Amino acid sequence: xxxxxxxxxxxxxxxxxxxxxxxxxxxxxxxxxxxxxxxxxxxxxxxxxxxxxxxxxxxxxxxxxxxxxxxxxxxxxxxxxxxxxxxxxxxxxxxxxxxxxxxxxxxxxxxxxxxxxxxxxxxxxxxxxxxxxxxxxxxxxxxxxxxxxxxxxxxxxxxxxxxxxxxxxxxxxxxxxxxxxxxxxxxxxxxxxxxxxxxxxxxxxxxxxxxxxxxxxxxxxxxx
Numbered sequence: 001x002x003x004x005x006x007x008x009x010x011x012x013x014x015x016x017x018x019x020x021x022x023x024x025x026x027x028x029x030x031x032x033x034x035x036x037x038x039x040x041x042x043x044x045x046x047x048x049x050x051x052x053x054x055x056x057x058x059x060x061x062x063x064x065x066x067x068x069x070x071x072x073x074x075x076x077x078x079x080x081x082x083x084x085x086x087x088x089x090x091x092x093x094x095x096x097x098x099x100x101x102x103x104x105x106x107x108x109x110x111x112x113x114x115x116x117x118x119x120x121x122x123x124x125x126x127x128x129x130x131x132x133x134x135x136x137x138x139x140x141x142x143x144x145x146x147x148x149x150x151x152x153x154x155x156x157x158x159x160x161x162x163x164x165x166x167x168x169x170x171x172x173x174x175x176x177x178x179x180x181x182x183x184x185x186x187x188x189x190x191x192x193x194x195x196x197x198x199x200x201x202x203x204x205x206x207x208x209x210x211x212x213x214x215x216x217x218x219x220x221x222x223x224x
Contacts, residue, residue: 073174
């Protein structure tokens, strides 16, 4: 993710009139405004563009677990790795922008969602698992942008662990069966996906709990 290692960034704060968002720093560090077209955001866009490519590869392989499936798995790993790269660049070079905050969670959901849906279409992942994960991810993201536009809920360590658990589970699920581990890969996949599923649900509940606490404190402060 471009601006955090796990949960999507909070909605961009609204401000007064601004100049052309494409003007500003693209790659160099500094304190002046960064361009919306900076290198970190470009990498985020590339992650979105890679998603349909690897989804096509997975579906074109049609469950044969051939070279195309291996290429799809490697492409997913490459794409998910850019999540760390763009975030590192954005933070270290002060390239964080409102556009990046909006785009980053979208890129992650497209990538993870595309992988899960593809695996379910091939019958390699129960559809209910995909549904639970997507409902949680899309629901929390929508909740952030609609209900919490004026409040910040920091990403917890559980949310960060959830993100990496999903990435690892999907990466292993995409690996062709002829890769060393043999039939043990089925057990490995089941365990990793189960861990990712549990962390996804628990971290979602934790987020809603934290949001309720923040809203309650804010409401109490307003009545004083």
